[in-house]
Amino acid sequence: MSELLRVRHLTTSFMTGAGLARAVDDVSLTLLEGETLGMVGESGCGKTVTALSLLRLVDRPGHIAHESVIEYQGKDLMQMSPAQLRQIRGAEIAMIFQEPTASLNPVLTVGAQVDEAVRAHRSVSRADARARTVELFELVGIPDPAKRVNEYPHQLSGGMQQRAMIAMALSCNPRILIADEPTTALDVTIQAQILELLVELKQRLGMAMILITHDLGIVAGVADRVAVMYGGQIVEQANTDALFRQPAHPYTSALLRAVPRLDQPATRLATIPGAVPPATAWPPACRFHPRCPQTMDHCKSEMPGLTETGPAHLTRCWLAEEQHRRDA
Amino acid sequence: MKSVPTPLLSVRHLVKQYRATGGLLSRPAPLLAVSDVSFDLAYGESLGLVGESGSGKTTLARLILRLTEATAGSVRFDGIDVLDLDARSLRALRRRIQIVFQDPFGSLNPRMSVGAAVREPIEVHNIARGAAAVEKVTQLFQEVGLDPSYVDRYPHELSGGQRQRVGIARALSVEPDLLVLDEPVSALDVSVQAQVLNLLLDLRERRGLTYLFIAHDLAVVRHIAQRIIVMYAGRFVETAPAAQAYSEPLHPYTRSLLSAVPVPDPRGQRQRIVLKGDMPDPRHTPAGCVFHPRCPHLKKDDRCRTEVPLLREAAEGRKVACHWFEEPMTVPQSQAARHVN
Numbered sequence: 128m129s130e131l132l133r134v135r136h137l138t139t140s141f142m143t144g145a146g147l148a149r150a151v152d153d154v155s156l157t158l159l160e161g162e163t164l165g166m167v168g169e170s171g172c173g174k175t176v177t178a179l180s181l182l183r184l185v186d187r188p189g190h191i192a193h194e195s196v197i198e199y200q201g202k203d204l205m206q207m208s209p210a211q212l213r214q215i216r217g218a219e220i221a222m223i224f225q226e227p228t229a230s231l232n233p234v235l236t237v238g239a240q241v242d243e244a245v246r247a248h249r250s251v252s253r254a255d256a257r258a259r260t261v262e263l264f265e266l267v268g269i270p271d272p273a274k275r276v277n278e279y280p281h282q283l284s285g286g287m288q289q290r291a292m293i294a295m296a297l298s299c300n301p302r303i304l305i306a307d308e309p310t311t312a313l314d315v316t317i318q319a320q321i322l323e324l325l326v327e328l329k330q331r332l333g334m335a336m337i338l339i340t341h342d343l344g345i346v347a348g349v350a351d352r353v354a355v356m357y358g359g360q361i362v363e364q365a366n367t368d369a370l371f372r373q374p375a376h377p378y379t380s381a382l383l384r385a386v387p388r389l390d391q392p393a394t395r396l397a398t399i400p401g402a403v404p405p406a407t408a409w410p411p412a413c414r415f416h417p418r419c420p421q422t423m424d425h426c427k428s429e430m431p432g433l434t435e436t437g438p439a440h441l442t443r444c445w446l447a448e449e450q451h452r453r454d455a
Numbered sequence: 456m457k458s459v460p461t462p463l464l465s466v467r468h469l470v471k472q473y474r475a476t477g478g479l480l481s482r483p484a485p486l487l488a489v490s491d492v493s494f495d496l497a498y499g500e501s502l503g504l505v506g507e508s509g510s511g512k513t514t515l516a517r518l519i520l521r522l523t524e525a526t527a528g529s530v531r532f533d534g535i536d537v538l539d540l541d542a543r544s545l546r547a548l549r550r551r552i553q554i555v556f557q558d559p560f561g562s563l564n565p566r567m568s569v570g571a572a573v574r575e576p577i578e579v580h581n582i583a584r585g586a587a588a589v590e591k592v593t594q595l596f597q598e599v600g601l602d603p604s605y606v607d608r609y610p611h612e613l614s615g616g617q618r619q620r621v622g623i624a625r626a627l628s629v630e631p632d633l634l635v636l637d638e639p640v641s642a643l644d645v646s647v648q649a650q651v652l653n654l655l656l657d658l659r660e661r662r663g664l665t666y667l668f669i670a671h672d673l674a675v676v677r678h679i680a681q682r683i684i685v686m687y688a689g690r691f692v693e694t695a696p697a698a699q700a701y702s703e704p705l706h707p708y709t710r711s712l713l714s715a716v717p718v719p720d721p722r723g724q725r726q727r728i729v730l731k732g733d734m735p736d737p738r739h740t741p742a743g744c745v746f747h748p749r750c751p752h753l754k755k756d757d758r759c760r761t762e763v764p765l766l767r768e769a770a771e772g773r774k775v776a777c778h779w780f781e782e783p784m785t786v787p788q789s790q791a792a793r794h795v796n
């Protein structure tokens with residue numbers, strides 16, 4: 128499979144009252160054609176800012192460092208003009224967000240909003256745009272689409288609003304869909320519907336997907352590969368099966384153990400002490416070291432790099448690196 | 456005959472109907488948020504109340520605390536008729552039943568330090584004053600795992616998990632018997648969620664508290680609850696001891712809910728039932744079984760569309776409201792999905 132997206136050294140920071148927030152720090156990743164990459168990590172670890180940066184949607188006071196590379200099919204988005212970027216956004220790479228209500232305009236019908244997205248990249252008549260919108264509504268499983276296009280966002284349930292957002296994102300047949308917590312605000316039964324829809328659409332339309340979520344259960348069921356973020360960095364990246372079977376980073380292991388699950392005894396849960404610090408105050412050296420159960424002296428003095436600890440398995444951890452060297 | 460101890464909380468035929476309102480397209484109709492529910496909660500028991508958004512969980516909690524007035528029914532707490540109390544006795548009762556909300560931000564005064572927020576109920580209820588009250592606040596902070604140096608901070612200076620600990624400390628400050636927890640960990644990251652759940656387990660053991668634990672996440676509820684009530688569109692559809700509710704759910708809704716919970720194991724993916732559509736608008740609930748429009752049970756028939764199934768005893772300690780619960784549930788192929796990589 129060929130590379131669709133190639134990101135190198137992506138670094139995004141914000142100037143805040145409390146100092147410089149390094150929200151995304153030297154993130155490199157690759158997305159292959161047709162694959163689903165899951166991105167997980169606790170709140171504040173930089174998942175959303177990474178997604179926004181991929182489309183250069185970071186506004187002031189945010190800033191993407193110049194040395195960042197965001198190549199879509201070999202063309203660097205960092206070098207593109209605003210007009211060229213508009214050709215990419217929506218048409219090639221589309222994004223859906225956690226809160227459909229926040230992304231939909233309450234005073235326009237949902238149909239009108241999808242029409243607008245259809246017409247943004249193609250010169251089609253109003254009637255043709257509407258016909259396409261109805262078709263898209265049908266595609267995303269909105270019942271009675273010809274009627275629902277005339278409804279306002281508040282007349283739709285949360286699940287239907289998210290379907291309308293997906294319809295809008297698909298309006299120009301994007302090659303990549305970035306979904307930022309697309310089901311977090313939804314009930315588990317509706318979440319199951321939306322995930323099934325995304326998986327089905329992805330296969331049918333041959334898209335690649337970046338699925339951002341804090342729910343490891345969703346990642347396990349849907350993603351081919353997973354990137355784990357902590358403190359604005361990718362700390363581990365591997366094929367889904369390998370990540371869940373043999374997590375190499377203590378953060379990944381700790382996250383996995385903290386998840387309440389139905390398939391294991393309901394004993395006390397393992398916890399991670401403390402909380403994610405603000406992006407203005409990442410700890411020095413390894414950013415996870417103050418919360419890590421296996422901290423060594425080295426972890427407090429030098430930042431580990433992202434190194435190979437298994438086949439297609441990258442880990443940012445001194446201990447994992449040492450263990451890998453010993454095993455090899 | 457076994458003697459049954461008096462429950463701490465006893466709810467009978469409780470109903471909450473909101474006034475008729477109409478949407479843009481729908482005709483005005485009253486909204487039945489809680490529809491004739493009854494249950495007991497024993498001293499020291501932890502009861503989990505689950506159901507999707509809008510099923511009436513928060514409304515039920517508010518009725519018990521009389522933060523919302525019931526339309527009909529009764530609530531007895533330790534033998535006291537709650538719905539009949541005057542304002543003064545109600546205040547005394549509120550000391551014994553405390554509630555913790557999902558969003559501690561919404562329930563904490565942004566201009567009051569968190570130490571003062573915990574001290575306030577201690578003084579309002581005359582539990583301690585002055586230095587003794589300060590001392591009690593320090594103890595409570597330690598008990599919920601907050602460094603006492605945080606007393607002078609304001610809510611916005613704390614993380615979500617820390618604010619939720621403050622919410623719990625505030626609720627505990629008046630030494631309640633019953634703690635109603637309305638989605639206390641839903642807004643938290645899994646790592647912090649685990650910290651707060653463990654804290655709740657410790658507190659229960661240490662203080663012998665009784666919990667009514669509300670959540671929509673079944674995997675979370677399983678860690679706290681000994682018994683489960685599943686609510687759908689204002690009604691109870693199943694009640695069972697937790698172990699049985701999870702190992703052999705009887706109601707098609709409970710089965711569907713459980714099957715929809717994501718499994719954090721790529722090799723442990725199982726067949727799941729994907730329900731079609733949404734929960735009905737509570738102003739226009741369908742005739743017959745409220746769940747029938749979405750029910751995937753292949754046995755579904757006219758009786759389900761016309762006759763309301765009663766919540767009846769299915770086994771000892773188990774009740775279910777379904778005409779067909781005794782039949783093994785098979786679902787149409789179109790609703791059986793499995794995510795494949």
Ligand SMILES: Nc1ncnc2c1ncn2[C@@H]1O[C@H](COP(=O)(O)OP(=O)(O)OP(=O)(O)O)[C@@H](O)[C@H]1O
Nearest residue numbers: 141143148150169170171172173174175176405406
């Ligand atoms: N506009 C902004 N100004 C200043 N700081 C910001 C801004 N946007 C994000 N940040 C900071 O960047 C860090 C990463 O935020 P981001 O929203 O990417 O996290 P996330 O992983 O998506 O978290 P969540 O799970 O809560 O959505 C956080 O510390 C956040 O406070």
Ligand SMILES: Nc1ncnc2c1ncn2[C@@H]1O[C@H](COP(=O)(O)OP(=O)(O)OP(=O)(O)O)[C@@H](O)[C@H]1O
Nearest residue numbers: 473486488507508509510511512513514515671737
């Ligand atoms: N004050 C009110 N006036 C009118 N309707 C209300 C009021 N409060 C709640 N409702 C309605 O009652 C029903 C039950 O709401 P409730 O908040 O109890 O559900 P819930 O199970 O707690 O949902 P969630 O999981 O979203 O918190 C909903 O349809 C809601 O819109």
Ligand SMILES: [Mg+2]
Nearest residue numbers: 174175176307
């Ligand atoms: Mg985010």
Ligand SMILES: [Mg+2]
Nearest residue numbers: 512513514637
């Ligand atoms: Mg609620």
